[in-house]
Amino acid sequence: MTTEILMPALSPTMEEGTLAKWLVKEGDEVSSGDILAEIETDKATMEFEAVDEGTIGKILIDAGTEGVKVNTPIAVLLEEGESASDIDSGAKAAPASEAPAADSGASLDDTDTAKPMSTQPAASVPEPEPVEDPEVPEGTTFKSQTVREALRDAMAEEMRSDEAVFVMGEEVAEYEGAYKVTQGLLDEFGAKRVIDTPITEHGFAGLATGAAMGTLRPIVEFMTFNFAMQAIDHILNTAAKTRYMSGGQMSVPVVFRGPNGAAARVAAQHSQDYAAWYAQIPGLHVAMPYSAADAKGLLKTAIKGDTPVVFLENELLYGQSFEVPELDDYAIPFGKARIWQKGDDVTIVSFGIGMKYALEAAELLGKDGISAEVIDLRTLRPMDTKTVIESVKKTNRCVTVEEGWPTPSIGSYISSVLMQQAFDYLDAPVINCTGKDVPMPYAANLEKHALVTTDEVIEAVKTVTYK
Amino acid sequence: MATAKSAKKSNTSKEELLEYYREMLLIRRFEEKAGQLYGMGLIGGFCHLYIGQEAVVVGLEAAADEGDKRVTSYRDHGHMLACGMDPKGVMAELTGREGGYSKGKGGSMHMFSTEKHFYGGHGIVGAQVPIGAGLAFADKYLGNDRVTFTYFGDGAANQGQVAETYNMAELWDLPVVFVIENNQYAMGTAVKRSTKSPSLWERGAAYGIEGEEVDGMDVLAVKAAGEKAIAHCRAGKGPYILEMKTYRYRGHSMSDPAKYRTREEVQKMRDEKDPIENVRDLLLQGKHASEDDLKAVDKEIKQIVNEAAEFARESPEPSLDELWTDIYA
Ligand SMILES: Cc1ncc(C[n+]2csc(CCOP(=O)(O)OP(=O)(O)O)c2C)c(N)n1
Ligand SMILES: [Mg+2]
Numbered sequence: 001m002t003t004e005i006l007m008p009a010l011s012p013t014m015e016e017g018t019l020a021k022w023l024v025k026e027g028d029e030v031s032s033g034d035i036l037a038e039i040e041t042d043k044a045t046m047e048f049e050a051v052d053e054g055t056i057g058k059i060l061i062d063a064g065t066e067g068v069k070v071n072t073p074i075a076v077l078l079e080e081g082e083s084a085s086d087i088d089s090g091a092k093a094a095p096a097s098e099a100p101a102a103d104s105g106a107s108l109d110d111t112d113t114a115k116p117m118s119t120q121p122a123a124s125v126p127e128p129e130p131v132e133d134p135e136v137p138e139g140t141t142f143k144s145q146t147v148r149e150a151l152r153d154a155m156a157e158e159m160r161s162d163e164a165v166f167v168m169g170e171e172v173a174e175y176e177g178a179y180k181v182t183q184g185l186l187d188e189f190g191a192k193r194v195i196d197t198p199i200t201e202h203g204f205a206g207l208a209t210g211a212a213m214g215t216l217r218p219i220v221e222f223m224t225f226n227f228a229m230q231a232i233d234h235i236l237n238t239a240a241k242t243r244y245m246s247g248g249q250m251s252v253p254v255v256f257r258g259p260n261g262a263a264a265r266v267a268a269q270h271s272q273d274y275a276a277w278y279a280q281i282p283g284l285h286v287a288m289p290y291s292a293a294d295a296k297g298l299l300k301t302a303i304k305g306d307t308p309v310v311f312l313e314n315e316l317l318y319g320q321s322f323e324v325p326e327l328d329d330y331a332i333p334f335g336k337a338r339i340w341q342k343g344d345d346v347t348i349v350s351f352g353i354g355m356k357y358a359l360e361a362a363e364l365l366g367k368d369g370i371s372a373e374v375i376d377l378r379t380l381r382p383m384d385t386k387t388v389i390e391s392v393k394k395t396n397r398c399v400t401v402e403e404g405w406p407t408p409s410i411g412s413y414i415s416s417v418l419m420q421q422a423f424d425y426l427d428a429p430v431i432n433c434t435g436k437d438v439p440m441p442y443a444a445n446l447e448k449h450a451l452v453t454t455d456e457v458i459e460a461v462k463t464v465t466y467k
Numbered sequence: 468m469a470t471a472k473s474a475k476k477s478n479t480s481k482e483e484l485l486e487y488y489r490e491m492l493l494i495r496r497f498e499e500k501a502g503q504l505y506g507m508g509l510i511g512g513f514c515h516l517y518i519g520q521e522a523v524v525v526g527l528e529a530a531a532d533e534g535d536k537r538v539t540s541y542r543d544h545g546h547m548l549a550c551g552m553d554p555k556g557v558m559a560e561l562t563g564r565e566g567g568y569s570k571g572k573g574g575s576m577h578m579f580s581t582e583k584h585f586y587g588g589h590g591i592v593g594a595q596v597p598i599g600a601g602l603a604f605a606d607k608y609l610g611n612d613r614v615t616f617t618y619f620g621d622g623a624a625n626q627g628q629v630a631e632t633y634n635m636a637e638l639w640d641l642p643v644v645f646v647i648e649n650n651q652y653a654m655g656t657a658v659k660r661s662t663k664s665p666s667l668w669e670r671g672a673a674y675g676i677e678g679e680e681v682d683g684m685d686v687l688a689v690k691a692a693g694e695k696a697i698a699h700c701r702a703g704k705g706p707y708i709l710e711m712k713t714y715r716y717r718g719h720s721m722s723d724p725a726k727y728r729t730r731e732e733v734q735k736m737r738d739e740k741d742p743i744e745n746v747r748d749l750l751l752q753g754k755h756a757s758e759d760d761l762k763a764v765d766k767e768i769k770q771i772v773n774e775a776a777e778f779a780r781e782s783p784e785p786s787l788d789e790l791w792t793d794i795y796a
Binding site for chain 1: 495496499500502503505506507508511512513518560563564569570571572573574575576577589590591592593622623625626627653654655656660661662716718721722723724725726727730737784785787789790791794
C-alpha cells in the first residue's frame with residue numbers, strides 16, 4: 001500500500017502554507033528524518049522531514065504552490081516492493097486520510113508566532129470606531145497594525161527617545177522574541193539595550209528592579225506570565241513597595257510585560273490569567289489591553305511613567321489587526337476605560353481577550369434587539385469604575401467578562417463597587433462570566449468548556465435583562 | 468519499555484545491546500509518529516520531541532532498579548517509554564483522549580505514573596529539580612534505599628531553584644541523581660550564550676556535590692555512569708551530578724524555525740554521533756545480529772507505535788464531567 005505524504009501543520013495555528021521547495025525528487029529514496037521540503041508558514045520557513053522510509057513515487061504539489069491546506073496530499077511514498085503503478089490504486093488508503101483537520105482553536109508554541117485566526121477575536125466582529133478616544137485629535141489618520149507590531153513600535157519609539165530604556169528577557173534579542181514582539185529591536189538598538197537573559201526569571205526581574213532603582217528604565221519581557229510566578233516576589237515585594245518603603249525617595253520605573261492567559265491546548269501550567277492577582281497589589285499599575293491602539297498607547301505610558309507596571313498581553317491577540325492612530329507620541333493615560341459600543345439595555349464590562357467574547361455577544365444580542373454598551377477597562381489598576389457606574393446608571397444592568405478564575409475576580413470586584421455605589425440603579429444582580437474554577441485541561445473538548453464563551457455572555461445578558 | 472531491570476550490568480551482552488537498540492528505537496519511532504500526528508492536527512499545543520537524546524534515558528533506566536524514581540521536564544515522552552509506561556497511554560494523552568495517562572487532562576507536558584514511579588512531566592523550567600530532591604528526601608525519611616533521577620536541561624541549570632536544591636541535597640545527603648541533559652540549546656539559546664561556566668556539572672562542587680560529564684550519545688557510557696551515581700547515592704553519600712552531553716535533532720518544539728543553528732551542524736551529529744546507529748554498529752560488527760534480525764526489530768517497533776497511534780486516535784475524548792474531577796482530594 002502506498003502512503004500519501006500530507007501537508008503538515010507546522011504550528012498549532014497553521015491552516016495552510018506555501019510549499020516553497022522540494023528537497024527530494026521522484027524516484028529518490030528517503031528514510032525517516034530526511035528533509036523532504038521547505039514549507040513557509042506566515043512567519044517562518046520550516047523544514048519538513050520524512051517519517052517513513054521509502055521511495056518518492058510521485059510529487060503531487062509543485063514547489064512554489066501557495067495556500068496548500070493542511071492535510072492535503074503533497075506526495076506519494078512507495079514502500080519496498082512498490083512501484084509508481086501502485087499509486088492510483090493504493091494512495092487513497094493512506095493512513096492520514098481519516099485525520100480531522102487541524103484543530104481550529106488557535107494555539108501557539110513557545111517558539112511560534114501568532115497569526116490571525118478565522119475563529120479569533122475581532123476577526124468576526126466588525127470593528128466599531130472607538131466611541132470615545134479623547135487622545136486622538138480629529139483629522140488623525142489611522143493605519144492597520146497587529147497588536148504585535150503596535151507593542152514593538154511602542155518600545156522602539158520610547159527607546160529612541162530615552163537612552164535609559166532597555167529590554168531584557170528570554171529570547172528577546174537574537175530570536176527576536178519567542179512570539180516575535182521584539183522583532184527588529186536588536187538590529188536597531190544593539191546588544192547593550194536588547195538583552196537575552198538566561199532562564200532565570202527571579203534573578204532578572206530582581207536585577208531589572210535594581211537597575212530601575214539605579215535610574216534606568218527596564219522593560220522586562222516574560223516569555224509568558226506563567227513564568228513570572230518565579231519572579232513575583234520582586235514584582236510584589238520590591239518593585240511595588242519600594243517607593244512607599246523609602247518614603248517616596250525612590251522610584252522603580254520598570255515595566256514587566258508579556259503574554260498572559262490561555263493560548264490553546266498548552267494545558268494547566270501554561271494557561272492562566274493573572275489579571276486579578278496583579279490588580280490586587282498597591283504600588284503597581286496594571287494594564288491589560290485588547291486592541292493594538294490601546295496596546296501601543298498604554299505601553300508608551302507605562303514606559304514613560306515612574307510607577308512599576310505589569311503589562312498583560314495575550315498571545316492570541318498578537319496577530320490581530322486593528323486601526324492604530326498615526327500620531328508621533330500616542331500615549332494613553334492609565335485609569336480610563338474605552339467605550340467600544342454605546343447601548344441602553346445592559347452594560348458589558350471586560351478587558352483583554354475577554355473583549356472578544358463581549359463584542360461577539362454584543363453583536364449577536366443586537367440582532368435580538370438587545371442593545372449592549374461595551375466597556376473595555378484597559379487598565380485594572382487604576383480602574384475606571386466611574387465610567388462603569390455612569391453606564392450602569394443608564395442601563396441598570398451589568399455583566400462582566402474575563403478569562404480568569406471566579407474567586408475572586410475583577411468581575412466580583414466590579415459587582416461590589418456597583419453594589420456600593422449604584423445599588424439603587426441596579427435592576428438585576430450583576431453576573432460575572434469567568435473562566436471555570438478548574439486548572440486548564442489539555443483535551444480539546446474540555447478546554448473549550450473551561451474557557452468563558454460567547455454563549456455564556458449572551459445567556460448572562462438575557463438573565464439580567466429578563467429576556 | 469524497560470522490563471528487565473535486574474539484568475546484568477557489567478559486561479554488555481548481546482541481549483543487553485539488543486534491548487538498548489529496541490528501546491531507543493521505540494522512542495525514536497514513537498516521537499516521529501507523534502510529530503506526524505501533530506502535523507495532522509491530532510496533537511495540539513506544545514509537543515517537545517526527544518529525538519537524538521534517546522541514549523540518556525535508556526542508559527540510565529538500564530542502571531536503575533525497581534522502585535527508583537524519575538522526574539523530568541516537558542520533554543518527557545522518552546522518559547516515560549524508557550521506564551516502562553505504555554506507549555498507548557502516552558500517545559493517547561498526546562491526543563488528549565480518555566485512554567491517556569492523565570485522561571487527556573495533562574497533555575504532552577504533564578503525565579504521571581505512580582505504578583512506574585514517574586513523577587512528571589513539568590512545564591515550568593527548573594521546577595522539577597527541587598521536586599526530585601523532595602522525592603529523595605521522602606525515601607531517606609522513610610528509610611528505603613531508592614534513588615531519584617532528576618532530569619533537567621542546560622537552560623534549566625541556570626534557574627535559581629537548581630542552586631538552592633543542590634545546597635539542600637548535599638546538606639542532607641539526599642539520594643538524588645541530578646541528570647543535566649545538556650543538548651546544547653535552551654530553545655534558541657546556545658549554552659555559551661547563557662553562561663560562562665565552562666561546564667555545568669562542576670557547579671555542584673561549590674556545594675560539595677560530586678559529578679562528571681558523560682557522552683550522552685553513547686548508551687553504554689551512560690549506563691556505566693548511571694551505575695556509579697546510583698552506587699554513590701545508595702551508599703548514603705548524597706547526591707551526584709551527571710552532565711549528559713547530548714543533542715536534540717528536532718526543533719525545541721513543533722514550530723521552531725531553527726535559525727540559531729545550521730542544518731550542517733544537525734546533520735553532522737546525526738551522521739557521527741547517533742546513539743541508535745552506534746548500537747546498531749556494535750550489534751552488526753560484533754556479529755550479535757544480522758541486518759535481517761534488526762529489520763525484524765524495526766518491524767516489531769513500527770507495529771507497537773502504529774498500534775499506539777491507532778489507540779490514541781480511537782480513544783474517545785474525555786467526558787465533560789472530567790472538567791470538574793480530580794481537583795480536590
Ligand atoms: C520558568 C520558565 N521559563 C521559561 C519557560 C519557557 N521555556 C520552555 S522550555 C525553555 C528552554 C529550556 O531549555 P533546556 O532547559 O535546555 O531544556 P530543553 O528544552 O533543551 O530540553 C524555555 C525557555 C518555561 N517553560 N518556564
Ligand atoms: Mg537544552
